[in-house]
Amino acid sequence: MCGIVGGVAERNVVPILVEGLKRLEYRGYDSSGVAVLDDQGQIRRQRALGKIKSLEARINEAEHKLAGHIGIAHTRWATHGVPSENNAHPHVCNNQVAVVHNGIIENYQKLKQKQLELGYRFTSETDTEVVAHCVAEQLKHQPNLLKAVQTAIQKFEGAYALGVMSITEPNRLIAARKGSPLVIGVGIGEYFIASDVSALLPVTQNVIFLEEGDVADITRESLQIYNQSGEPVEREIRVSNLSSAAVELGEHRHYMHKEIFEQPQSIIDTLEGRITQDHVLVNAFGNKAEALFKDIQQVQIIACGTSYHAGLVAKYWFEDIIQLACQVEVASEYRYRNPVIQDKTLFVTISQSGETADTLAALQQVKAYAKKHSLSIPTLTICNAPESSMTRESDLVFLTHAGPEIGVASTKAFTTQLVSLALLLTSVGKVKGSMDEERETVIVHGLQKLPGLVQTALSHEDIIMQIANGFADKQNALFLGRGTMYPIALEGALKLKEISYIHAEAYPAGELKHGPLALIDESIPVIAIAPHDDLLEKLKSNLQEVNARGGQMIVFEDEKSDTSSDGTFTVVKTTTNVGRITAPITFNIALQLLAYHVALIKGTDVDQPRNLAKSVTVE
Template sequence: MCGIVGGVAERNLIPIMLEGLKRLEYRGYDSAGVAIIDAEGTLVRRRSLGKIKALDATIHADDTPIAGQIGIAHTRWATHGVPSEANAHPHFSNDQVAVVHNGIIENYQQLKAQQQAMGYAFTSQTDTEVIGHCVAEHLKQQPDLLKAVQAAIQKFEGAYALGVISVTDPTRLIAARKGSPLVIGVGIGEYFIASDVSALLPVTQNVIFLEEGDVADIRRDALQIYNQQGEPVERQVRVSSLSAAAVELGEHRHYMHKEIFEQPQSVSDTLEGRVTDKTVLVSAFGNQAEALFAGITQVQIIACGTSYHAGLVAKYWFEDILQLPCQVEVASEYRYRNPVVLSNSLFVTISQSGETADTLAALQQVKGRAKQQNLSVPTLTICNAPESSMTRESDLVFLTHAGQEIGVASTKAFSTQLVSLALLLTSIGKVQGRLDAKREGKIVKGLKKLPGLIQNALTHEPTIQALANRFADKHNCLFLGRGTMYPIAMEGALKLKEISYIHAEAYPAGELKHGPLALIDETIPVVAIAPHDDLLEKLKSNLQEVNARGGQMIVFEDEKSNVSSDGTFTVVKTTSNVGRITAPITFNIVLQLLAYHVALIKGTDVDQPRNLAKSVTVE
């Protein structure tokens, strides 16, 4: 959550920080602000409620806009305190220290009470102000900004990524991370910080990913990083594979639309180098993968949101195709229910960012228990971010190649997660002898057809755009599916509610008689997914139950399914020649398009829906 940008340079940082904030706006857009130390050595700040364009207007409203060669900036997603200018970052302490912060300081109430007793004034409802005051207090005892920050963070409980500047040492920027990501951009005679590489692309592709507990002392011509123990360390400078063009809209109106249409390429990229003509390369999961997969007797998948839905689809695959037990659970529930960790389980975490707080905490918890109880619990992270916390914590890593995803509502990340899980299924089945060569070849053939199947599904956009008009005055919607299509229905409902603000629920179609039928009348749209599979006839019966009660039925079907009605159904022949693995991925595409076009009809903010942010790095 939230976005940080900052730097130390020989040029004015305001334009650079504003551009960086625009690229991070998907992380938070309740309010934004910048702070610089100007040529007179004074801390100057501008903040505004709303999006970055409002901040830009505020900065340039004066005849002499602010300028500085050292500064920090922030775009906020509210945790403590409502969205307001007063709660916007950066926060000051006595006009001496400025700080920007991602994360949550869990003991801030205790620290706040202590600081108020010491005479410090608070001007916001946030937890971040205690950070600035704590640094300022330590500066009284030790007038060295690095040492003051190192001492201050010892008092914080929770998660943070920090950028700190002070007029007491106007040439230094101190950065620190614990539980929230932070990256340093390396330029020529200049350094930058950001919570995401994308913010740095206009100025550099050379980056350093800070590790857990790191503190960085940054000057224009020098950088020194200290680890959690306060020891100087070297961190590798990497060249980002992202480009500035990768995060441009191009011909698309919204990032979500762009990312929906990038899915054929994203799926191709995720498959590339992982499959041959007929086989899956187990080594794609790591050098240890074959040995670790051989010994597992069950799979435990932990994820949140859209990634959780991908796990639910995989559960059907693992148990149906491999007869291998698979459990799937929401990370925020799993980590707090004192779960039993079974030996010989493959513990799989799924996350687009690799920084999802609850999923990361669950991974760390399981690793700790496995070590304490001497259990064999290999860990695997499926992720779109190669330098994320989860990839560093896991025994095995499988990177999806979705590319940068900016829209808050996940699209191509979900499709590539499902492809990755299909490759995992096939690899485990191959290693354990649960899949013969013929079955493996059939799965690989289906996966290689996927880019074309997705491309074909995208051609239905005009039809779906017309259907979206039916939702203009709707406030509720029901999604139905059976088998693997039930979690796809869940994902479709999530997308609709995320970006159009229509209340949407998903149910297994067979559960209609156990309550949901009470919702059906002529005012509620019902969206169903009808692949040509073993459950088709049962699904058709369920749909007739809806039809008999006047429901407005929209059915996305396989061309062979032939869902018939008396003319009251709207049937979209979505695809054909799909199997049990390719079908859920393909049918999901049209549900993404439906949510997108309904959101356009509703006039909502598609890429940055209210109250949501892209990367959930706080509990």
């Protein structure tokens, strides 16, 4: 979602703010802007629709150089109001207060009506403008900007991360967060704020993660943080282990391509310290994991998008391999349908960012319900962000160690989520006695082979590029799979539609006769996944049904599967010697490459597809 950068320093902050915005581009945006207090203590602002390069051009072409020692900047992803320059942040009230905001002020209409009655003029359609006016109004009654912001935020319902500055105190920057992430970068004689650590890497690796309800009072000389009760607090300064190089493209054309090829290493990093030669280490999920896993009677997984697909794969694993009931649900549905929450349920949330709004809200809802009804519902978060909101809310945390993922379409985060869920499955089975040592060893050995299997799958890129050429004039595609390959088919369809804008659907192959077969003709490519497993013969029958109706069959198969003996299918021998755990992970790699190369053929924006954001931190 929207990205925030701000800073107060002895040097001109404008180049730092613009570079920070570039490093937040992956979050998704439609406009951007920068505001600074100049040497005369006046607010100066530039905004632009489109890419950051458009904002840079505005700054460079301005009659007067945009410069200042304190400033705020923003990339906007439209929620209230269409993408336009007027709706772009920062928003300014009476040339006195400037604000950037990530989140949604749910009661903005009520606040706006009162502010109109007070004579405030609105120049945008956004909810954020009420924040600027509210702070300006409080400055009439409060002794300083800090108190004005602390009072103003009491009036807001919803979620926000805020950066606020005012001409009344030209060396002071106020930051606040509730429901949306915000981090402070600590330099020498300077401080910065951002939505994401990656935006701060060019200037510092020393960071402070603001907690829910925190307000930070920042000058060049000092930093004081107040909790939601208004009490001064100390927050730990952490040294980020990210590097600038980790978020650079290197030799790759797009971040998505880079991240697809980083997956063997990401798997190695996720497994490191979590397994021995033959066993999984249960305490990798936390010191309390063994005690909590022992008593659970079922698993409930909550996630969104790609993470939801990872959960669907895990459902097959839990119920098939260790006979433990597992339910999987989309977070945005779960949190609003009054679900039946059973005692002794392991509640698992999955999120790349650890800030996904619906998933976080579902986690908080379940915790509150468990406390109210005295239920034993241990919570576990699987995510890629160590200081995210979900990691702080959960009893247990398992970090995927995927490294920075910049491309909006998730690749290595999904793969490492599946690896993490395989480790969870094995740990729970081991603790509950539903998995013997022999099965545990087989799974561990399979995971150890996985980086090599993925590397082999990546070696088929040239063949997949040739297949992608056939999608140049396609507008629809159908993905088929059975068992764990059905969620992988769902993920493959999602990837294709996300970045190539081709309408793609996925079905269990056995459902063809119940409707999807009506779509089949010579114009629609049908992509099937054919591992060498117990369902292979049934899948072959399904594929012949497609073939008989003129469908264009593309099959990613195990070397032993032999789905087409007459040569009418386009077949990619993707892998071999895979098991129930490693098969879905390995076959997914080919679908990622297919989506990427089809997007290249279609000429779309691979890393920043239209209308999408990387981190969905609002509903």
